[in-house]
Amino acid sequence: MPHAHSHDDAHHAHAHSHGPAMPHPAQAAPWSILRMTVSARLAAAFAVSVGLWAVVLVAMR
Numbered sequence: 520m521p522h523a524h525s526h527d528d529a530h531h532a533h534a535h536s537h538g539p540a541m542p543h544p545a546q547a548a549p550w551s552i553l554r555m556t557v558s559a560r561l562a563a564a565f566a567v568s569v570g571l572w573a574v575v576l577v578a579m580r
Contacts (some may be wrong), residue, residue: 552560 551562555563
């Protein structure tokens with residue numbers, strides 16, 4: 520069964536607004552764990568831990 524389209528690399532090109540040697544411009548992050556206080560990091564880690572334990576306990580049920 521022959522293909523109706525070619526497999527050249529021309530259709531893989533995508534348009535960028537910067538040159539190939541220039542990196543993408545930096546984008547502002549809506550939040551960063553590095554900017555959180557230690558207590559906020561601990562609270563987030565505790566919340567994630569509680570959520571994961573809830574998954575484990577529901578799976579064992």
